[in-house]
Amino acid sequence: MKTDANNDTPLLDVADLVVDYRRGRTTFRALNGVSVTIGAGECVGLVGESGSGKSTLGKAILGLTEVTSGRISFAGSDITHAKGAARRRLAADLQVVFQDPYGSLDPTLTVGHILAEPLTAAGTGRAEARKAVAEMLDHVRLPADTVTRYPSEFSGGQRQRIAIARALVRRPRLIVCDEPVSALDLTTQAAVIDLFIDIQRETGVSYLFVSHDLGVVRRICHRVSVMYQGECVETGPNETITRNPAHSYTRRLLLASPVADPARQAERRRSWLGLRTATGSPVP
Ligand SMILES: Nc1ncnc2c1ncn2[C@@H]1O[C@H](COP(=O)(O)OP(=O)(O)O)[C@@H](O)[C@H]1O
Numbered sequence: 242m243k244t245d246a247n248n249d250t251p252l253l254d255v256a257d258l259v260v261d262y263r264r265g266r267t268t269f270r271a272l273n274g275v276s277v278t279i280g281a282g283e284c285v286g287l288v289g290e291s292g293s294g295k296s297t298l299g300k301a302i303l304g305l306t307e308v309t310s311g312r313i314s315f316a317g318s319d320i321t322h323a324k325g326a327a328r329r330r331l332a333a334d335l336q337v338v339f340q341d342p343y344g345s346l347d348p349t350l351t352v353g354h355i356l357a358e359p360l361t362a363a364g365t366g367r368a369e370a371r372k373a374v375a376e377m378l379d380h381v382r383l384p385a386d387t388v389t390r391y392p393s394e395f396s397g398g399q400r401q402r403i404a405i406a407r408a409l410v411r412r413p414r415l416i417v418c419d420e421p422v423s424a425l426d427l428t429t430q431a432a433v434i435d436l437f438i439d440i441q442r443e444t445g446v447s448y449l450f451v452s453h454d455l456g457v458v459r460r461i462c463h464r465v466s467v468m469y470q471g472e473c474v475e476t477g478p479n480e481t482i483t484r485n486p487a488h489s490y491t492r493r494l495l496l497a498s499p500v501a502d503p504a505r506q507a508e509r510r511r512s513w514l515g516l517r518t519a520t521g522s523p524v525p
């Protein structure tokens with residue numbers, strides 16, 4: 242695991258987080274005491290079915306939803322209720338990539354403009370911004386002439402690369418990735434996951450990697466947390482969670498994700514569901 246061994250303070254420390262949404266006269270508890278840590282250079286996966294609270298956790302970290310109780314620390318500072326200027330300062334270190342690269346890129350601007358904007362807004366000069374943008378395009382393996390073109394001229398996978406470049410351009414320390422490959426076909430998905438892995442190696446950035454697909458987090462994450470109905474039911478190293486989970490919910494999630502070897506999948510299904518072999522003996 243690529244955590245910083247010399248530094249005991251995690252980059253992100255979410256402790257006992259509660260988020261209530263108002264629904265008319267009642268409230269709905271979307272997060273019920275969730276704790277998660279992410280070290281420098283670490284990728285922590287957040288899996289769970291739709292509605293389990295994954296995006297709510299991402300939004301709380303990004304300041305996009307109000308926190309009811311609990312604490313979020315980033316690089317040692319309490320950011321639980323950071324707003325206004327404090328929140329804007331955080332944008333240099335804390336970025337996001339969403340599922341939908343169509344909605345998140347302004348169609349009226351060139352890619353060069355889209356990528357330079359976070360820099361120029363923060364006071365970087367034009368020449369320096371241009372240089373940084375060219376570097377970022379290189380990072381995400383897009384050709385240099387991408388800067389003069391518009392988002393609509395690119396495929397879904399290329400657009401997601403542009404969204405990743407925009408998230409990276411201020412050299413953040415953590416990127417919240419909310420289902421960043423879920424809208425892509427399988428081949429493109431694999432290429433974009435490889436890109437996330439390469440970028441992490443090259444830059445040392447940390448990821449909170451949200452996905453409903455355990456197969457996706459298995460490929461990229463160091464550790465995995467499993468969400469179920471607003472609670473984190475299991476956290477552990479990738480291999481443990483994705484191959485030998487303790488919690489019955491994680492097992493069901495794992496059975497729902499495809500594996501390359503059908504015989505292994507069948508065996509896993511039998512043993513986890515407590516089924517017996519044809520001879521009546523329990524599966525070892
Ligand atoms: N703004 C909101 N107002 C009310 N309920 C919400 C809001 N956003 C999400 N929810 C509810 O909170 C729960 C968790 O949602 P979400 O965090 O989006 O789950 P996930 O990302 O795991 O699919 C769901 O039941 C959802 O309907």
Ligand SMILES: [Mg+2]
Pocket residue numbers: 295296297
């Ligand atoms: Mg979601």
